[in-house]
Every structure is written in structure tokens, then in C-alpha cells.
Amino acid sequence: xxxxxxxxxxxxxxxxxxxxxxxxxxxxxxxxxxxxxxxxxxxxxxxxxxxxxxxxxxxxxxxxxxxxxxxxxxxxxxxxxxxxxxxxxxxxxxxxxxxxxxxxxxxxxxxxxxxxxxxxxxxxxxxxxxxxxxxxxxxxxxxxxxxxxxxxxxxxxxxxxxxxxxxxxxxxxxxxxxxxxxxxxxxxxxxxxxxxxxxxxxxxxxxxxxxxxxxxxxxxxxxxxxxxxxxxxxxxxxxxxxxxxxxxxxxxxxxxxxxxxxxxxxxxxxxxxxxxxxxxxxxxxxx
Amino acid sequence: xxxxxxxxxxxxxxxxxxxxxxxxxxxxxxxxxxxxxxxxxxxxxxxxxxxxxxxxxxxxxxxxxxxxxxxxxxxxxxxxxxxxxxxxxxxxxxxxxxxxxxxxxxxxxxxxxxxxxxxxxxxxxxxxxxxxxxxxxxxxxxxxxxxxxxxxxxxxxxxxxxxxxxxxxxxxxxxxxxxxxxxxxxxxxxxxxxxxxxxxxxxxxxxxxxxxxxxxxxxxxxxxxxxxxxxxxxxxxxxxxxxxxxxxxxxxxxxxxxxxxxxxxxxxxxxxxxxxxxxxxxxx
Numbered sequence: 177x178x179x180x181x182x183x184x185x186x187x188x189x190x191x192x193x194x195x196x197x198x199x200x201x202x203x204x205x206x207x208x209x210x211x212x213x214x215x216x217x218x219x220x221x222x223x224x225x226x227x228x229x230x231x232x233x234x235x236x237x238x239x240x241x242x243x244x245x246x247x248x249x250x251x252x253x254x255x256x257x258x259x260x261x262x263x264x265x266x267x268x269x270x271x272x273x274x275x276x277x278x279x280x281x282x283x284x285x286x287x288x289x290x291x292x293x294x295x296x297x298x299x300x301x302x303x304x305x306x307x308x309x310x311x312x313x314x315x316x317x318x319x320x321x322x323x324x325x326x327x328x329x330x331x332x333x334x335x336x337x338x339x340x341x342x343x344x345x346x347x348x349x350x351x352x353x354x355x356x357x358x359x360x361x362x363x364x365x366x367x368x369x370x371x372x373x374x375x376x377x378x379x380x381x382x383x384x385x386x387x388x389x390x391x392x393x394x395x396x397x398x399x400x401x402x403x404x405x406x407x408x409x410x411x412x413x414x415x416x417x418x419x420x421x422x423x424x425x426x427x428x429x430x431x432x433x434x435x436x437x438x439x440x441x442x443x444x445x446x447x448x449x450x451x452x453x454x455x456x457x458x459x460x461x462x463x
Numbered sequence: 464x465x466x467x468x469x470x471x472x473x474x475x476x477x478x479x480x481x482x483x484x485x486x487x488x489x490x491x492x493x494x495x496x497x498x499x500x501x502x503x504x505x506x507x508x509x510x511x512x513x514x515x516x517x518x519x520x521x522x523x524x525x526x527x528x529x530x531x532x533x534x535x536x537x538x539x540x541x542x543x544x545x546x547x548x549x550x551x552x553x554x555x556x557x558x559x560x561x562x563x564x565x566x567x568x569x570x571x572x573x574x575x576x577x578x579x580x581x582x583x584x585x586x587x588x589x590x591x592x593x594x595x596x597x598x599x600x601x602x603x604x605x606x607x608x609x610x611x612x613x614x615x616x617x618x619x620x621x622x623x624x625x626x627x628x629x630x631x632x633x634x635x636x637x638x639x640x641x642x643x644x645x646x647x648x649x650x651x652x653x654x655x656x657x658x659x660x661x662x663x664x665x666x667x668x669x670x671x672x673x674x675x676x677x678x679x680x681x682x683x684x685x686x687x688x689x690x691x692x693x694x695x696x697x698x699x700x701x702x703x704x705x706x707x708x709x710x711x712x713x714x715x716x717x718x719x720x721x722x723x724x725x726x727x728x729x730x731x732x733x734x735x736x737x738x739x740x741x742x743x744x745x746x747x
């Protein structure tokens with residue numbers, strides 16, 4: 177009887193494991209099936225590099241270059257802000273902070289991860305957007321920069337907790353060895369700890385970026401959603417994710433607009449897949 | 464224990480499927496964000512008068528409403544634009560025959576920040592501003608300031624109406640588009656908020672959203688015509704140039720509960736609600 181129970185539990189766990197892979201494959205196939213149909217209407221080159229996105233005109237213009245660049249710009253901006261702060265925070269928590277502060281900081285960062293993105297977007301809309309407008313004397317504060325700053329907040333918890341883990345798992349004798357050789361604390365961190373944890377930190381950065389590029393609600397609320405090729409970070413942009421979210425209601429199932437939105441989904445899938453694989457490679461190199 | 468759980472799951476499944484099946488006493492209305500308040504007001508009054516009937520009203524945009532009518536997930540689609548040929552063709556493929564009823568009129572107001580000295584524009588100037596040909600307020604008599612164009616998202620019937628009737632001036636061959644730099648905001652309220660806080664912004668929405676934080680612009684058909692303010696009397700009299708019909712789309716001629724509800728909306732009481740929610744009645 178006990179053996180039987182064991183057997184059932186084992187198989188159930190196996191089944192759950194297989195189910196998640198099965199679902200991913202199903203989702204990917206569905207994306208392909210619905211998304212590739214758009215290439216009957218527009219060539220892959222014109223889709224990826226077309227400069228105008230007017231999906232509901234007759235005939236529709238389905239060029240997603242402004243959207244790709246918008247997503248990349250917001251992501252790069254968020255990375256530039258969140259990586260130094262995130263890694264700095266991780267170093268402080270792992271190496272410098274006294275136990276009590278460490279606990280408080282860790283709890284605080286987990287709390288930051290728990291704020292829903294729509295709430296962050298709303299806060300950004302009423303506080304950050306007017307601030308950006310006034311500081312840079314812009315016609316509007318709904319810009320890529322506002323989106324980048326808000327998204328940096330979202331990437332931070334991922335970056336900090338994984339980078340901190342990586343620093344924590346550097347063998348103790350590395351540090352002791354450095355101290356024994358007469359290195360200062362900062363020299364130890366900069367020359368020994370960071371290089372030793374570098375692959376884990378890179379993975380943290382990649383996962384943080386993955387979180388940013390897939391984020392939708394906050395960017396839709398504060399980046400202005402204008403489908404222009406951005407000339408600087410101080411202009412409005414429209415991201416891939418916001419486009420899908422804003423337009424899916426309009427797209428009639430089986431129409432060309434609908435296929436185009438799924439094709440954007442494929443592009444996003446490919447981007448985040450590439451980011452996750454890179455992160456994975458770094459993580460495995462570490463072990 | 465296991466059998467009990469199984470039994471529960473099965474009962475639950477039945478309950479869900481019974482609930483999902485369309486019920487004679489309940490219906491779904493979906494669509495235009497412009498009409499959501501109006502639809503809700505109608506539904507409330509209707510349900511007060513007819514206890515036992517249940518009507519759910521949700522927004523999402525005209526396109527959203529029409530596509531759910533086509534996929535059979537709502538009984539009435541509220542729309543602030545006409546249904547497109549393509550949508551009709553798609554609907555017919557699925558055995559649905561959209562039937563149009565005009566239930567109210569809506570004046571579209573063009574609004575700017577109260578601090579903006581510009582208070583009147585012609586349709587030509589509007590078109591030039593929204594397509595990006597005029598990009599500075601000084602070109603239409605304002606301060607030397609870059610114009611920030613605010614538009615609704617593409618799933619909005621207001622967006623489509625404005626494009627077809629102002630940018631393209633009702634010319635089906637026209638290829639005019641909103642300037643790519645136009646900010647697409649996801650709701651009329653978002654436009655109202657941005658206009659209230661930004662002296663360089665110009666936006667448009669249904670008259671009901673005008674408050675003291677935005678200044679409606681008087682509009683003239685051309686530079687020889689009179690500039691008309693967007694107020695209810697001017698829309699009813701037809702003098703205000705940017706007004707549009709609001710529609711209910713149903714599958715075929717309305718029947719049963721749907722029919723009762725459409726008749727209620729068109730009744731004297733229903734049209735009084737139209738006026739109370741800042742829209743314009745169809746029947747005078």
C-alpha cells in the first residue's frame with residue numbers, strides 16, 4: 177500500500193513536470209500558427225524594418241521598427257539605471273551591512289517586488305511624469321525616460337536578490353585569503369568577490385532585463401505610446417508589449433491586425449528566450 | 464475522500480457550464496468607453512423597473528464590443544463608430560448579422576489647457592495640427608510652444624471617428640494619418656488629465672468629459688463660418704460641426720430582452736437619461 181502511494185505521488189510529480197513543458201510547447205506552436213499568417217500580407221523584412229505602424233488603416237501599415245526600438249530604448253535605459261544601483265545594493269547587503277540592516281533591506285526589496293506594476297505605473301504617472309517634464313523642460317513628461325526609471329524599480333528586486341545570492345556563494349576562503357594577503361575590504365570586494373561571482377551577477381542582470389522587456393502595464397501608462405522612431409530618451413515611445421495590450425481589444429479574431437499582434441508576440445518571445453538562455457549559460461558556467 | 468473530491472469537481476463543472484450558457488433573464492453589453500456611463504445608467508434604470516432581468520455593461524472600446532458581438536460573447540455591442548465592411552463579412556461567416564440602431568448623439572469636444580490663449584480653430588487647422596503639419600501653437604495664434612497631440616488608442620471609436628471625419632474630411636480616398644508623434648492614451652480620462660496639466664497639449668473626447676480644468680475650443684467648418692461652442696443646444700441644432708451618432712449593434716433584429724432594452728433606451732425615459740449623462744438625444 178505504501179509503495180503504491182509512493183508510486184502515485186512520483187508519477188503525479190512527473191506529470192506536473194511534463195505538463196509545464198507541454199504547455200510551453202503548445203503556447204509556442206499557437207503563437208507560430210497565429211503569428212506567421214501575417215507574412216502573407218507583409219514580408220518579414222517590411223514587418224521588422226517598416227517604419228510606420230498604422231494597423232487599422234486601409235491598407236494597414238504593419239512596420240514594427242519603431243516598436244522594437246521603443247522597447248529596446250526603454251530597456252537599455254532601465255538597465256543603465258538599475259544595474260549599478262542593483263549590484264551596489266547587493267554588495268552592500270552581502271558584504272558590508274550589519275546583520276540587522278541586512279534583514280531590513282532584504283525585506284524592503286522583497287516588498288518592492290510585491291508592488292503590482294499597475295500601481296507603480298499609476299504612481300509614476302502622477303509623480304514622475306510631471307517631474308521629468310519640468311526638469312528637462314519637455315513638452316510632455318510621457319517619455320521613454322519616465323518608463324525607464326519606473327522599470328528600473330521593477331528590475332531591481334530581481335537583480336539584487338540574485339546578485340546577492342551569487343556573492344554569498346563565493347567560497348569563504350577566497351575572502352579570507354585576500355584579507356590574509358593584506359588586501360583592504362574594498363580591494364577584496366572589487367578584485368576578488370566580484371570576479372568570482374561575475375557569472376552569477378551577469379545572470380542577475382539578464383534576468384532583470386528579461387523582466388523589464390516583458391513589462392506592460394507600467395510602460396503603457398507612462399511612455400506616451402507614440403509609434404515614432406525615438407531620437408532621444410526624452411521623447412515618447414511605444415513598446416512591443418504596450419502595443420499588444422492596447423490593441424488586442426480592437427483586433428478581430430482572424431484579421432490581419434490580429435495576426436500582426438501575434439507576430440509581435442513571436443518577436444517578444446524570441447527576445448526574452450534569448451535573454452533567458454544567455455542568463456542560463458552564465459548560471460551554468462558558474463557551477 | 465477521493466470520490467468525494469471528484470464528485471465536487473463534477474458538480475462545480477456543471478454549475479459553471481450552466482452559468483455560462485446564455486440565460487433568458489440576463490445579457491451582456493460591451494463596447495465603447497464613451498458610452499459606458501450611458502449604458503450603465505440605462506441598465507440601472509431598466510433593472511429597477513424590471514426586477515429579475517440582469518444586464519452587465521462593460522467598456523473596452525468600440526472595436527472590443529464589435530469583436531465580442533462577432534465572436535458571440537455579448538448581446539449588444541455599443542459603438543461610437545459604424546461597423547466596418549470587413550467586420551460585417553467576418554460576422555456573417557460566423558452566422559451573426561449585425562443590426563444597427565442609433566441610440567444617442569455625441570458632440571466631440573476639442574480641448575486645450577485653460578492657460579492656452581487659443582480658443583477657436585477651423586476644421587482645416589485641426590486636421591493640420593493632428594496630422595503634424597502645424598507643430599507650433601504660434602501658427603494658430605498661440606504662444607511659441609510645440610504642440611503636444613493627444614489621441615485615443617486605436618481601439619477607440621472616437622479615434623476612428625476623428626480620423627475619418629476631421630483628418631480625412633470624410634474623403635474615403637484620403638490617406639491622412641495621425642502624426643506618428645501623437646501620444647496615444649488609453650482612456651478619455653487620461654486625455655483630460657494630461658490636458659489639465661500640460662499647457663501645450665491638445666486632445667479630443669466626448670463632451671461629457673469637459674470640466675473646468677480643460678478649455679473646449681470653438682470650431683468652425685471653414686474660415687468663413689461662425690465658430691461654434693461644443694454645448695448640447697448646438698449639437699441638437701446641428702450647428703456644431705463635430706458630432707456623431709452612437710450605436711447599439713445587435714445580432715439580427717432585437718428580440719426578447721434585447722428588444723425590450725433597446726426600446727427602453729429609445730423611450731422618453733431612456734432619452735432623458737441620455738441628456739442627464741451629457742449626451743444628446745436622438746429624438747427631440
